[in-house]
Amino acid sequence: IDVKVNAPDLIPDKTSKYRGKSIFLASVTDAYLPFERKYKLTRKILEKLILLQPNLGIQTKSDLVLRDVDLLKKFKNCEVGFTVTTLDDNLRKEIEPFASPVKNRIKALEKLKKAGIKTYIFIGPILPFLTDWKKIILETKHCSDLYMFENLNVAGSIWDSVKKWLKAKHPKLPEQYGRIYFPKNNYWDKVEEEIKQFCKEQKINYKIYFHHGK
Numbered sequence: 001i002d003v004k005v006n007a008p009d010l011i012p013d014k015t016s017k018y019r020g021k022s023i024f025l026a027s028v029t030d031a032y033l034p035f036e037r038k039y040k041l042t043r044k045i046l047e048k049l050i051l052l053q054p055n056l057g058i059q060t061k062s063d064l065v066l067r068d069v070d071l072l073k074k075f076k077n078c079e080v081g082f083t084v085t086t087l088d089d090n091l092r093k094e095i096e097p098f099a100s101p102v103k104n105r106i107k108a109l110e111k112l113k114k115a116g117i118k119t120y121i122f123i124g125p126i127l128p129f130l131t132d133w134k135k136i137i138l139e140t141k142h143c144s145d146l147y148m149f150e151n152l153n154v155a156g157s158i159w160d161s162v163k164k165w166l167k168a169k170h171p172k173l174p175e176q177y178g179r180i181y182f183p184k185n186n187y188w189d190k191v192e193e194e195i196k197q198f199c200k201e202q203k204i205n206y207k208i209y210f211h212h213g214k
Contacts, residue, residue: 001035008044011052018054025058032062034098046071059083059122061099063108069115080112081120081148084136091130094169106140113143124150124209126191128180129173134198146205149195151188153211154181188212 025031031042046068049056055077058065065072065080072078082105086092089101100108113119121144123133137147154162159181166174180187188210199206 001033003035003039004041005039007041008048011045011048013048013051015052018049018052021054023049023054023056025056027059030060030062030099031058032060032064034062036062036064043068043071050074053077057081061096061105063100063104066108066111069112069117072112072117073115079118079120079145080109081122081146082106082109083122083124084140085123085125085127086131087135087139094165095127106143109140110143113145118146119144120146120148122148122150124148125152126150127152128177128187130170133195137198137202137204141202141204144204146207147199148207148209150209151191151211155211184212 025042025045036042046056050071053076056072056075056079058072058078058080059082060080061083072080084102084105085095087102089103092099092102109119109121121136121140123131123136125131126133126149133149152162154177162177163174166177179185189212192208192210192212195206195208
């Protein structure tokens with residue numbers, strides 16, 4: 001891990017640059033990785049951003065975000081979401097061994113919602129035959145204002161890693177995944193339509209960000 005220890009210092013004390021603009025923490029990494037407990041870089045960044053009042057978005061897999069509720073409540077526009085790929089903690093340990101248990105994330109989302117902060121669940125990547133996205137919705141719709149969906153993308157070298165994991169942990173699935181991705185077919189088109197229908201039935205807000213040939 002490359003710890004950007006000077007990150008808070010790069011934010012100007014006074015500027016109109018960020019006012020009304022959107023700042024997202026973070027898409028390439030998680031703003032609440034375990035080392036955040038030691039370095040508190042995300043907290044220091046938030047402290048400096050309060051005066052600048054950007055539209056703040058946070059997405060994480062860690063309930064450590066609760067530590068900073070006192071700061072988050074000082075933003076006029078703030079939304080916090082949790083990535084949830086599965087409710088099965090055994091599967092979670094396979095794909096996210098250092099992330100917070102999903103039950104902890106849901107409890108954290110409940111507390112954020114109670115604190116008056118906008119919330120969402122990012123269901124992704126959806127793993128065919130493993131991610132029960134309907135169950136995730138039913139378990140969390142009481143505390144989530146929005147759902148986002150993204151399917152598993154196996155482009156480039158990703159497929160080799162996915163296939164290796166499936167062979168080791170779910171040996172019946174590599175062949176089934178192969179039929180979904182090679183050659184391309186309408187599997188994800190059908191899933192997308194199913195998601196739309198289910199979300200309408202449940203009367204929930206949603207956005208879909210699928211990678212497929214549509």
